Amino acid sequence: MHLYKNQQLRVYNSLTGKKEDFEPINEGHIGMYVCGPTVYSNVHLGNCRTFMSFDMMFRYFKHLGYKVRYVRNITDAGHLENDADEGEDKIAKKAKLEQIEPMEVVQRYTVDFHNTLRQFNFLPPSIEPTATGHIIEQIEIIKGILAKGFAYEINGSVYFDVQEFNKEHDYGKLSGRKLEDMIANTRELTAQSEKKNPQDFALWKKADEHHIMRWPSPWGDGFPGWHLECTAMSTKYLGETFDIHGGGMDLKFPHHECEIAQAEACCDKSPVKYWLHANMLTLNGKKMSKSTGNNVYPHEIFSGNNDLLSKAYAPAVVRFFMMQAHYSSILDLSDDALQASEKGYHRLMDAISVLGKLDTGTTSDFDVQAWQxxxxxxxxxxxxxxxxxxxxFDAVKHINQVKEGKESITQQDLDLLSDTFQIFVHDVLGIEHVAQSNEDSNTLSGVMDLLIDLRNQARANKDFETSDKIRDELTNLGIQLKDGKDGTTFSLK
RNA sequence: GGCAUCGUGGCCGAGUGGCUAGGCACAGCUCUGCAAAAGCUUGUACAGCGGUUCGAAUCCGCUCGAUGCCUCCA
Structure with a gap:
């Protein structure tokens, strides 16, 4: 019954560095956590790529028949400016800058995030928790870590004691680092620090009197450290050990490493069975990043309003472009690459619309089952x-061959082919045909039938001036006429 | 400096011991009034040097180059 019983999935686990058979902890169920955005600015295209990779996985899991609980958080507090833990909360900083309330910043960019993802045809996660909504849970975890002796309090702040933790555990196992190397390579801190060791990280940070975002705690008013929220929320919704933890490659260290340390320190269990990391989207060969300004925003791509690209590209085209690369590879964004993807996208979509109009035969020249x-x-x-x-694209060839009358396909195979396209293109890859409303499309096709009819009359009368005029004007409008064996059709470009 | 990853035909991008990835672009052909679309055909690429092997783009070593992390970042 369930597809996953017949389809053995293998995943690359960053923790082991190997491709492994995917076996969920509880059969038929998957718990998946992905680090979401910090909502202090608009998401750029690089952020979107990571979330899109996990959206694709989420879609495939669901297709395979798994019951998936997909948790993707919103970081709306506690994200410090630097790991010296002397910085300022990003949200609070932005709020000061714009003279608005912190939660106003959070709201603005959360809305932007959701709008952008909707344009890219993302499925909503099962739960989208916020850091500020889970302060109590975070405090509880800190208490647990303190009780185990892997953290220490100083001046109203609590730090994770990495060296103490490393005595019995392995700090660095995810990112392939050794604590000794880290210590040897640590730069001297310019600011004097309360921390015992530079590798220690904040679990709770005391709020000074000017700090706007603050919560009471056993250690005084303050706010939680960045790494803690993911541990708190993943544990709360997925349990102490869950199947998949995802995120961008750049979060592997220190963020994910610290998550492992926190969970192991608190619960004595490795929190995650499979760690999956999505690779970066680059621009001009360099990683896209908020801080360096080397980035492009989705709306700039959709509108074509940018210095980088020659034209606008639809969200579905951008999605297709990203899906043409493996999620674990670096992908470079360029106009040439997008243009190539756009053409390929149209070729695929054209084939899909042809699918419904094919004539079927008594035999198939194409083994659809094997292809599926x-x-x-x-x-x-x-x-x-x-x-x-x-x-x-292999199937596209066959579809076009059938259309040309050079191959045949049975009704049964055609149905299977259509279903499979529906599954993989729409359900799994999440790529939609750029649609127009039915009403519009009925009107359009009526008008087009008329124009095609007029043009063919002109062609029959050898009035090529008129026929070419119709064709060229339509081309200028972005409508392409296709003269096939069985008459003329059109498609929108 | 440390730890990783990567370097594939004009471009993008899979693969990873022997068998055509694919898309885009280019060329020829079929079709067409001419085009476009579609189809067919063609390109024999894997940074360099050396090694292992019957055989390497694929494994090992070195060199060169690029990127990522080591500081907030998806």
């Missing part, structure tokens, strides 16, 4: 979407 399994095989191999797309 190849699609699954691609996804089962650590979500290899580029291979999946290559398979889809």
């Amino acid at each position: 399994q190849k699609c699954y095989n691609a996804m089962n191999d650590d979500f290899n979407t580029p291979i999946l797309i290559a398979q889809l």
Whole structure:
């Protein structure tokens, strides 16, 4: 019944550095946590890529029949400016800058985040918790870590004692670091620090009198450290050990390393079975980043209003572009690459719209069943979407051959083919045909039928001046006429 | 400086011991009034040097180059 019983998925686990068979802790159920955005500015395209990679995985898990609880947080407090833990809360800083309330900043950019993801056709996660909504849970975890002796309080702040933790545990196992190396390579801190050691990180930070975002705690008024919220929320909603933790590659160290340390210190258990990391989107060969300004915002791509690209690209095209690369590879954004993807996207969409109009025969020249399994095989191999797309294009060839009358397909196979396209293109890759409303499209096709009719009359009368005029004007409007064996069709570009 | 990762045909991007990835671009052909679209055909690429092997783009070593993390970052 459940597809996952027949489709053995393998995933690359950052923790072990190997591809492993994916076996959830509880059969049929998956708990997945992904580090969400810090909402102090608009999300850029690089942020979107990570979330899109996990959206694709979420979609595939659901398709396979798993019951998935997907938790993606909103970081709305506690994110310090630097790891010396002497910095300022990002949200509070931005609020001061813009002369508005911190929660106003949070609201503004949370709305932007959701709008952007909606345009990219994301599925909403099962739970989208906020850091500020889980202060009590975070305080409880700090208490637990203190009780185990892996943290210390000083002047109203609480720090994680990395050296103490490392005596019995392995701090650095995710990122492949050794504590000794880290100590050897630590730069001298310019600001004097309360921390015992530079590697220690804040669990709770005392709020000075000017700090706006503050909560009472056993150690006085303050706010939680950045790494803590993910531990608190993942534990609360997914349990002390859950299946998948995802996030951007850049969070591997220190953020995810610290999450492991916190959870192990508090609960004596490794929190996550499979760590999955999505790679970076680069621009001009360099990582996109908020702080360096080397980034581009989704709305700039959709509107074409930017210095980088020659034209606007639809969200579905950008999504297709990203899906053409494996999630664990670095992907570079460029106009050439987007243009190539746009054409490929249209080719794929055209084939899909042709699907419904194909004539069927008594035999099939194309083994649809075997092809479908190849699609699954691609996804089962650590979500290899580029291979999946290559398979889809293989089917496009056959679809076009059938359309040309050079191959035939049975009704049964055609149905299977259509279903499989629906599954992989729409359900799994999340790529939508740029749609127009039905009403509009009925009107349009009526008008187009008329124009095509007029043009063909002109062609029949060898009045090519008129026929070419119709064709060229339509091309200028972004409508392409296609003269096939069985008459003329059109498509929107 | 430390720890990683990567370097694939004109561009993007899979693969990873022997078998065509795919997309885009280019060229030829079919179709067409001419185009476009679609189809067919063609390109024999894996940074460099050395080693292992019957055989390496794929494993090992070195060199060069790029990127990421080590500081907030998806």
